Amino acid sequence: MTGASIPGAGYVAALASFDRMTATRLRALLRDRDPQEAYALAAGRVQPSDPIATLFAEYADLAQRWRTEARRHRPADAWRRCVEAGVDVVRPDDARFPAQLLGDPACPAVLFVRGDLDVLDARRVGIVGTRNATQQGRATAARFGAELAEAGVVVVSGLARGVDGAAHRGALSVDGSHPVGIVGNGLDQPYPRQHAELWARVAARGALVSEWPPGTPPDAFRFPLRNRILAALVEVLVVVESRERGGSLITAKEAGERSVDVMAVPGSVHSPASAGTNRLLSDGAAPATETADILVALGLDTRRAGRTRFDPRPAPRGTAAAIVESCRSQPLTLDAVVDSTGLSVADAAMAVARLERDGWLRSTGGWFEAIDEWADLA
């Protein structure tokens, strides 16, 4: 492939791969310049008289580092990866670029997209939360995702394990929904790998968005940056579960700075997975206990929301019902079941095994969690 045949997007993708390339620097490089020129500038030597020289002055080794980076990231390769992964390169001057981001102070200089960004023209709600979510947290996320999608709302999330994935699965369970996933790595390599299928379905139905070109690994520092895009894109952000210092709290903070409504799902004071969300509530976030709460925040009709699905599970009776009920408020161990019911260990084991078989409980690491009717998606 000769230099002439590479479109500008290839140069942008190569530039976005550079180490120490921030949205601000990339915007500055691309301002009033065509991408090929900008690439040559970053890869070559800058005259001190050039106004862009101030960019390089911020950081001593930047010019040197970028010259090295330019040898690693060739526009031809970057473009080929985009084409192979079916990724569009969308810059702010593109009509497809989300309008919500244009006025944002930390607006990305470029977005890499699979799918259709136009779905963002609908009402948008972000659902985020911890990766190590409880069964209940995942089920709640799935229920919100499905019921919001039912109401025609676009569900935006991060496609991570736990709450994020459950929200997407919930949204995808509704025909004609358009979920949007904002991720922190290249769109050619699904992360986590178990979510490969989920990525594909989100890309096919809605859109997958990343600030980084294909080939970018999921480095820890990229996720907070991803969170700011998510926060800027939505009208309401719902945090389902978050630990004391979870990444979802960063998203909530970014949302707060952008006057996006933050809602949190209240949880047990005993559950570490709800420590962060309970803190958000005491800091003034609105509680989200059912989908109607979120629809009200959006100013939408709530009459159709929250229809319960048909539950085919045989209803437990007596002691079994009591066990399910106590597992609903917090996960219980077998010992706790023995204590609360007074059954022998063997009888308690038999009771929980039957509840597990019938789909009322799930055991993880010796803890029993109640499953609500949305768990099949969570």
Add this chain to the structure above:
Amino acid sequence: MFASISSAVLHGAVGHPIRVEVHVGKGLPGFTISGLPDESVRESRDRVRAAILSSALPYPDIRITVNLAPSDQRKTGSGLDLAIAVGILAASGVVDPAAAQAVAYVGELGLDGSLRAIPGVAPMVGSLGDEDVVVPVDSAVEAHVAARGTVRLLQRLDELVAVLNAEQPWPEHEPPAPPPEVTTSADLADVHGQHAARRSLEIAAAGGHHLLMVGPPGAGKTMLASRLPGLLPALDRERALEATMVHSAAGVRLPAGGLITRPPYRAPHHTTSAVALVGGGSGSIRPGEISLAHCGVLFMDEIAEFAPKVLDGLRQPLENRHITVSRSKINVVLPADFLLVAAMNPCPCGGGAPGACRCNAANLHRYLRRLSGPLLDRFDLRVDVHRPGVDDLLASTGGEATAVVAERVRLAREAAVGRQGCLNSRLDGSRLDRFAPLDTGGRAVLRDRLERGRLSARGYHRVRRVARTIADLDPRQPDVIPERAIHLALELRAPFDEALGRVA
């Protein structure tokens, strides 16, 4: 001129009788030992010479040749010192050769002519049959345990000369005071809550099932494990002797009566090396922790922190209930029939209730993968142990006392041995079908688990073995295993490695 003295050496935990042949004759002054002595035996030349001279006895300054028969076998250790010294004294006519050759000798000599205790006196004396044997005073307890002949105690070499020359009777030495009795206060009654874990200890003790406890730090895994030996029945004479021999060979002090009658409890630290765990070493082969735990409990806390090589070493003994340690020149079989109790955290951060874990997936995988599948397969019981609840801790009464549970364990073990001649953990597929039939409910439960891929074929056998023990612990001791026993067995087989996609 010539004397042939009876003594013994130690290989692993087994004694071998040795003839020490001593020739003192014309030639240049010198002292040679033949018959495959190792360095520790060769060093005895200097000790013996010094001890004889220090005892003011005549040392023959002519040629001394010692042969250790059978001469094709490696000899190791300092226990032959006394026999060599007596041989020299007899061959040079200082003591009456006939009297000297009528007794066997085991012990090390100090340069001042005193006798020192050595490890392994019990198996060595045991190997000498009904010969009378002379041992150092400090080895009295060990020698008495194994001796079938008379045991003579000796403090110094010079005492022996008068005795063998019939000038004095054998000296009457008081055996040394036994170590203070350690009263084990670990009673199951002190354990609050922990219903599932208590039950699994009882089942482990009754069926001889290896037990893996998974739980966060502070859940009481170590406390629970230390209660297990108390649930096991006392050792019968034969087993007690086996355990005593191993302890003697390892140089561990024996209890007052000499015999180890309670199941031993060993808890090696996770930095323990492979040799220290399974036994071995260069030169002499010393029993490892698994042999010291013979007939008792081996508790491996933080089992995932042991080096993989060390854990691999456990696989053969768990299978065969003994360990064969082979070195280029020596091959030793040590007993290692122990009940393995292991403990580990559910994940590197310690975990807790769902949602509390802060581990990322990669770290979790790495942690869980340290336990290899074959080793994991050995644990019939894998139980999740949780921190006890506040109410349990504050409750004034704990659970049942050790004595109550131990009685149930004893009855269950008797039932199992009476039915099939072994503990339930040793039942294999065909004998399970015969001795552990299921009722229809239990069969349906297992079929359901198997069909859903939540139980492997191995797991199926494990569950049936454990369920057999649960049924045996029931006072009614039903022949057919009821459904609730199957449920409990399934519950006590936590699939803690779900993250790895392995099925139990």
